[in-house]
Amino acid sequence: MGKLKATSSSATKIYITWIYQRLPNRETAINGKFQLYSNDYLKLCIYIQFKQQFRGLNHGVWVHVDAAYAGSALVCPEFGHVIDGVESVDSFSMNAHKWLLTNNDCCAMWVKKPSELIAALGTEQEYILKDSASEGHEVVDYKDWTMTLTRRFRALKMWLVLRCYGIDGLREHIRSHVRMAEAFENMVRADERFEVVTDRQFALVCFRLRSPEKYGGEKTANELNRGLLEEVNAVSLGPYMSSASVGGMYMLRCAVGSTLTEEHHVSDAWKVVQDRAASILRKMEIIYSVLG
Secondary structure, three states: OOOOOOOOHHHHHHEEEHHHHHHHHHHHHHHHHHHHHOOOOHHHHHHHHHHHOOOOOOEEEEEEEEEHHHHHHHHHHHHHHHOHHHHHHOEEEEEEEEEHHOOOEEEEEEOOOHHHHHHHOOOOOOOOOOOOOHHHOOOOOOHOOOOOOOOOOOOHHHHHHHHHHHHHHHHHHHHHHHHHHHHHHHHHHHHEEEEEOOOOOOOOOEEEEOHHHHHHHHHHHHHHHHHHHHHHHOOOOOOOOOOEEEEEEEEEEEEOOOOOOHHHHHHHHHHHHHHHHHHHHHHHEEEEEEEE
């Protein structure tokens, strides 16, 4: 691989993604919100705030928005507001393989000024094959956009998805998952044994099982929900859920995103959660009755 060119722009330009981690008193709070909301526009707010703060000081910080999950939702006009202000950033990326029906891996990226990216990552060694078109910038030579000289034809996968589903098909895919997640959220709210930790964003629902006061209340809530997640994920042919711990609170995360998920799958998943929760609470009742 050729050496990084020490041009005036690449020598002074700092390429940083997770900028919010550099801000004082931000990391814990923002990381918590990401786990809760799984909403990448929060990152965008931090990036824009950072850039506005240092605008005019010529620090040359590259501001990148990683809309890995939520970027797919932008195919729907009703979600366009989540990237208000995106014109202020330098680059924007999303993972089509996460929620847009594309096989792993496929990341799409937009760059405001490709010339600055090429200045940092481009190569000029004579032994690297070039053609007259790329030297004249008549075509895009993607080897100058990344650290590797070769890359797989990922765009073909995305092109096939676009051709097969079309814009209407992709929008219905996203909207159906959002509807199913909303239905799951409503089922959680309807069961007084559970609570929705925060309002649903897109197709992610964060919830937990309440720990009765007679069984320790908040002191035992985290352990109770860890056990619940283990039992839910251990059910054969059942759902697979993840978890998050924010501000000392442990919770379950149900994300609707599989290509073949239907409404009955979501209902069945909730039944599994309810069944496992009832089993755990019965065990706790027996234990505390013996100890009491």
